[in-house]
Amino acid sequence: MFPPPSIVLPSNTMSAAPKENVKWVDGLRGIASLLVVATHLARGFDEDLFKSISKDPYKDLQPGEVVVPRLFQYPYLRVLVQGRIGVSIFALVTGYVCALKPIRQFRAGQMDAAFSGIAKSAFRRTPRLFLPTTIITVASWFICQFGVYQIANRSEGWWINHSSPNMTPWIGRAIYELLNAIVTTWSALWNPYDINHWTLQPLLKGAFWVYTFLIGTAYMKPRYRMTASLILVAYFYVSKDAHLGSQFFFGTFLTELSQDPGHTAWLKSNKWPARTLTPICIIFGLMLASYPEKNPEWRPWSLFMLRVGHRIFPDGSEYPRNYSSLGLFCITLGIHFSSGVKDVLSNKYLLWFGKNSFAVYLLHGTLLRTILVWMLFGVSFPKDVEKEGKMVPGPPLKICGRVGWYFWVPIWLVMLYSIANQWTKHVDPFCARMTARIENYMFEEQHTTLSAEAQQNREKAKLSPLPR
Template identity: 25%
Template sequence: MTSTAERSLDGVPLLTATSDGSMHTIMERIKQAKQSGIRRWLTGIPFRPSLGVLRPSFLDRSTDAKPLHTTAWLDGIRGVASFFVFIYHFQHLFHTSFYTGYGGNNGKNDYWLIQLPIIRLIFTGGPMVSVFWVLSEISLSLKPLKLARSQAWDKFADTMFSSVFRRGLRLYLPVLAVQVCVLLATLVGLFDRAAELRKNWPFYGTNEEMHERKESAWAQISDWSREMWAFSNSFRPIRPSYDVHLWTIQLEFRNSIILFATLVGFAKLRPLVRIRLTLVLYLYCVLVEEGDVALFIAGIGCAEFLLIREERSKHLPSTEKQESQQQSSRTKVLWAAVYILGLHLLSIPAGRYEYTPGYRSLVRFAAHFVKNTEVSIQRIGAAVFLFALCGSDYLRRVFETRLAIYAGKISFPLYIVHGPLTHILGIRLVPFFWSIVGDATLFQYEVGVILAFLVLAVLVVWVADIVMRTIDTPSVRFGRTLRSWCVGKS
């Protein structure tokens, strides 16, 4: 008769000690246990080997029936801003006039409609980065602040742990996966034409920095590895040559950690005290010209404001709700004015802003408090713009459309793929279309640029959609799975 003592790991028998002392059985059980754990760990990654992965998600009608959540407009703004950044990073290769504002260059190339405030936001990238950062921190702050306001401290602690643990994975895993593809594309020569054009830049715009082709595959891999290692250090931000647009990722991660520390430090304060200290901290960051940190702090303030409005709406009696809705119609003009003010501040040009109508007096006033007036004004504009949207439901509607929400879903993948695709294909398409329509006149020049952008935009959106489903979403699931695996059962 055989006596058996069993232990289990992850639901798989680990040790089965029998009277014959079979070590082979024991080792097999250990192997099964490890394999079971690894299988569960990888379940967050949906492998889809079929060609169906190439089908864009917006063609799947099953996604249309999903109701919008209350903060869907945040995704919509993120999507619009991401696409505007893409437009900027393409058009600045072929133009320079967007650096100055309308009427800001003594009549020299300063009379284009695209140089006007608000309109120019479609073609400039810096303001959209500022909007990104406020948006990101509103999203990250909403749940912790809601738990803090309800004094659910156990859930608050668990939420903050999860946020800190997964933040780096959320930002860096998709980027790393795309950058591996960039390395492979470099090795097979897809960037060679862009490198040739850089040596004798044929366009009127910025000759954007990019990586060099090395003499051997090993040298290229070594160069890429050093670049990615430096890129991993968020305390020393760089513009990685394999995609210079990724500099924002390092600041996003670093400032997210600052945000989490601020949320923990402010959590148990009375709401009114927390709001006042958030405002003080925001103003301090603006005055010491840590504008990127100020935007993250502004996100806390906007999130708190959203929660206050939500709580007041829930607790109002039905009669008072009707009166409040009637009063809100009279405040639409006020919120619209704040909204337009934010957009105007966001629109300050990067060059000769001190001579640009609409900004001259503002710049002189701001110079008493900060040195880098243009960036400070722009970042204040981002905070004002988002604050207006937090206070006004009707202003959000344009960002709750199906197109805006879809753009929000692919916004991060679009951001990390548009740079490489522009260098691989975009700058090759422009000379191709010029060979068809000509480039002797300004009209022909612009037609070639616009046609190239339209073709590139289709490819970028398609690739971003694929990356969203195969890399970005699985990375989020992997972070959650890894967190659960590391924590274990409580």
């Protein structure tokens, strides 16, 4: 989820590919953050959008009644609201970014610099993910203990209720639950104060898979390293982890492919891949990613995809995630073939969304269950009612009308990205400074100095005459 490093081409090698546009990765990440927010809005307030159609067309119909899909239940458009592809994009971008600079250095023969960079990047990645996640978890825990999530708890909609924790009456127990949430975010993929944080541990783990892969294949010829990347893509596919595991190494494969001089020269001299393969790959990929999460048998196009899935996916795998993963493979290949699409993804607006994507991912769940819920449901609790001689909670709060929904959601989105932008400006730099302090404290500068001196000595030894 971090911005890709800037590329500095080595001047001492003729094997390096020309400098390419890698900013498109940040633009794609910006789209992913928007998709994640959209899918949680749909899951919280309109879960019918995840079905292939809102009602079973084969039963319980009135005479003459015809079931017509809603706008966002049609193929392509439904990708916008069932944004499960967003998490896969984050995984692919992680693999791409982690491999970008080391592969440049491998191809330039700068092995010492590559290994040093991998070691430092691997060290920094943990605190750069852990610190901001812990900060927002503590903030969410704090407001939870003051009852801020109670309106969400009393609102209609199971997902909103499920994701809104209850107050803890005893301070000792509350502190224990906070510490437990910080641990289980990384050990059990569970954070009761923000259930959306389940993806952070797989993304951290995937980064270390990529670092390990790079070290193990550092001295391979590039074409065999690409082959090894694709083997791991296939391995995670048959291991039922196509939506994350395969994406890390497909991102690594794309990084290597984009830096291959022969391939880049071929793309530069041939325009037909951008004109033909790019639209075919993107259109086909979006169709694959349109596979419904629920009731695919209710529509002919999704029923066909369901039957195909029985033949091509491992038994017991999740078809919606697998189809989104296959779709992302096709979409990113289409992007790879076209410099024009890369330029579109590199525009300043998508880059701004990409810059704030991590902050949006961390913050949107908390702001959805507080500010947006208050906008849509109000701030008053339903009155308790008497039932069988006992006072029980009243009926759940009803959401405002359609006009209110379309009025308040855009305002909330502006608030979300404004707050996320402030987080990016202030909290992320603080976490970066803390990471740098930890690194300076724990790393031994003497080893770096000795390594540089040893390198100088080796160069002198090459130039000096042999002793007689």
